[in-house]
Amino acid sequence: xxxxxxxxxxxxxxxxxxxxxxxxxxxxxxxxxxxxxxxxxxxxxxxxxxxxxxxxxxxxxxxxxxxxxxxxxxxxxxxxxxxxxxxxxxxxxxxxxxxxxxxxxxxxxxxxxxxxxxxxxxxxxxxxxxxxxxxxxxxxxxxxxxxxxxxxxxxxxxxxxxxxxxxxxxxxxxxxxx
Amino acid sequence: xxxxxxxxxxxxxxxxxxxxxxxxxxxxxxxxxxxxxxxxxxxxxxxxxxxxxxxxxxxxxxxxxxxxxxxxxxxxxxxxxxxxxxxxxxxxxxxxxxxxxxxxxxxxxxxxxxxxxxxxxxxxxxxxxxxxxxxxxxxxxxxxxxxxxxxxxxxxxxxxxxxxxxxxxxxxxxxxxx
DNA sequence: AGCAAGTGTTTTACTCGTAAAGCATATACG
DNA sequence: CGTATATGCTTTACGAGTAAAACACTTGCT
Numbered sequence: 001x002x003x004x005x006x007x008x009x010x011x012x013x014x015x016x017x018x019x020x021x022x023x024x025x026x027x028x029x030x031x032x033x034x035x036x037x038x039x040x041x042x043x044x045x046x047x048x049x050x051x052x053x054x055x056x057x058x059x060x061x062x063x064x065x066x067x068x069x070x071x072x073x074x075x076x077x078x079x080x081x082x083x084x085x086x087x088x089x090x091x092x093x094x095x096x097x098x099x100x101x102x103x104x105x106x107x108x109x110x111x112x113x114x115x116x117x118x119x120x121x122x123x124x125x126x127x128x129x130x131x132x133x134x135x136x137x138x139x140x141x142x143x144x145x146x147x148x149x150x151x152x153x154x155x156x157x158x159x160x161x162x163x164x165x166x167x168x169x170x171x172x173x174x175x176x177x178x
Numbered sequence: 179x180x181x182x183x184x185x186x187x188x189x190x191x192x193x194x195x196x197x198x199x200x201x202x203x204x205x206x207x208x209x210x211x212x213x214x215x216x217x218x219x220x221x222x223x224x225x226x227x228x229x230x231x232x233x234x235x236x237x238x239x240x241x242x243x244x245x246x247x248x249x250x251x252x253x254x255x256x257x258x259x260x261x262x263x264x265x266x267x268x269x270x271x272x273x274x275x276x277x278x279x280x281x282x283x284x285x286x287x288x289x290x291x292x293x294x295x296x297x298x299x300x301x302x303x304x305x306x307x308x309x310x311x312x313x314x315x316x317x318x319x320x321x322x323x324x325x326x327x328x329x330x331x332x333x334x335x336x337x338x339x340x341x342x343x344x345x346x347x348x349x350x351x352x353x354x355x356x
Numbered sequence: 357a358g359c360a361a362g363t364g365t366t367t368t369a370c371t372c373g374t375a376a377a378g379c380a381t382a383t384a385c386g
Numbered sequence: 387c388g389t390a391t392a393t394g395c396t397t398t399a400c401g402a403g404t405a406a407a408a409c410a411c412t413t414g415c416t
Contacts, residue, residue: 014344022252023314030314034321037333038226040340045223046267047347048216062402074200082364089224094403096366118364118411136201136208143212149346154339155215161328161336162218166192168327169225240372259395272373274396296381296394 016040037165051146055138059131064090066135068098069107069124073132078121080113107131194218215343226324233316237309242268244313246276247285247302251310256299258291285309 016039020032049063056066071087072079079087085095099122102108107128113119124132147155194217198210227241234244249265250257257265263273277300280286285306291297302310325333 011342012345012349014341014348016344017341019252022254026252026254027311027314031318031322033333033337034318034325036337037325037340038321040337040344041219041222041226043267044219044340044344044347047344048219051347064402074197074204076200076204080364081366089221091404092365093367093405097402100366116364116412118409120365133205136205140209140212143216144209146347146350147212147215147343149350150339150343154342155211157335158339158343159211159214159218161332161339162215162222163192163195164189164332165325165328165336166194166218166222166225167190169222169229169324170192171190172324172327242372260393269374270395271375271397275372278396294382294394298395 014040014043016043048146055135055142059135061131061135064088064094065098065102066132066139068095068102069128069132070136072108072122072124073129078111078123080119080121084122102128192218192221194221229324233313233320237313239309239313242266242272243276243280244310244317246273246280247306247310248314250286250300250302251307256289256301258297258299260297262300280306 016036019039020035023030023032023035053063056063061069067088068084071084075087081095081099082092084099085092088095099108099110103110106125108122109125110120110122113121150158194214197217198213201208201210201213231241234241239247245266246262249262253265259273259277260270262277263270266273277286277288281288284303286300287303288298288300291299328336
């Protein structure tokens with residue numbers, strides 16, 4: 001149904017819809033509803049990452065690297081490697097490696113804690129802060145453009161629904177200590 | 179603050195909202211709207227992948243591997259490596275590697291094209307088809323559970339909005355040949 | 357004090373994806 | 387016909403993430 005698709009709003013079909021249709025042909029009894037959300041989230045993430053990181057790459061940064069710098073910038077204070085790991089949702093080992101590179105590039109600095117000599121404190125250098133502040137507006141402008149196919153009201157609805165889903169997921173998957 | 183957080187609907191805050199709030203404190207003039215969509219999509223994708231692939235891993239499959247098998251299953255016919263690459267949104271090289279492993283595990287078979295000896299045709303073995311058919315219902319049931327924090331109506335709205343966004347992105351980023 | 361257990365960070369070995377080069381084959385065109 | 391170019395797939399070299407072990411240091415117990 002609604003195979004006619006020639007929507008008045010000019011709505012194109014997305015590839016996930018096609019995939020789901022194929023599955024339903026092969027397994028008509030299957031509840032494919034989750035695919036329409038999860039498949040699309042994954043696909044959107046892949047497409048966005050691919051195209052949308054262009055402004056970052058121009059600055060020689062990967063998104064994980066930018067996320068790390070951004071965490072330092074937005075919190076406004078020093079963070080330890082484990083805090084950075086938590087803040088950027090990556091493993092400690094990954095943070096170690098990224099810090100090594102970012103330190104070599106002069107974007108962050110480390111200093112050891114004087115009380116507990118296991119812990120390090122990481123902060124942005126001036127160059128690092130300037131880089132983040134320079135890139136962020138471009139990045140956001142670019143992202144705005146990428147999303148502009150959706151009218152503002154729907155963007156709002158989408159953001160809100162994603163926020164609800166994410167809150168649920170984080171409550172359930174991120175903190176299953178109960 | 180808002181440690182009470184007891185929203186009327188019991189809505190928890192998601193981490194992206196917190197991040198956006200931090201940015202707005204540091205750069206009040208910045209339009210952070212795109213983050214609320216893109217940041218959440220990325221974070222949802224990460225969380226879903228992490229937790230949600232459990233049923234797949236039990237079967238010894240990564241999601242990309244399952245996607246490849248699934249493409250063969252849902253189309254119902256043989257596919258060439260390049261068709262598989264297109265269908266699963268991955269590079270040809272990645273497909274080559276995955277095919278090697280899946281062939282060794284006896285889940286897919288290859289045969290050469292008789293006309294054009296450059297091309298190969300890949301199909302599921304019986305074991306491969308059985309594996310997909312066995313896993314898929316579990317996987318979908320699991321996904322349904324993961325999404326169950328959102329009531330069905332909102333799931334529908336979310337799926338629909340994501341579909342619109344994805345169609346736009348695919349139209350713009352996926353086929354910018356105009 | 358001295359030692360066991362815990363914590364923060366780094367290192368190691370490994371997996372997986374990618375880009376670019378390479379190989380085999382097909383097609384086009386003089 | 388034969389050579390140039392294009393196409394389908396694979397290989398190679400490499401970069402990046404991960405889990406688990408290792409390391410360095412602290413804390414708690416006796």
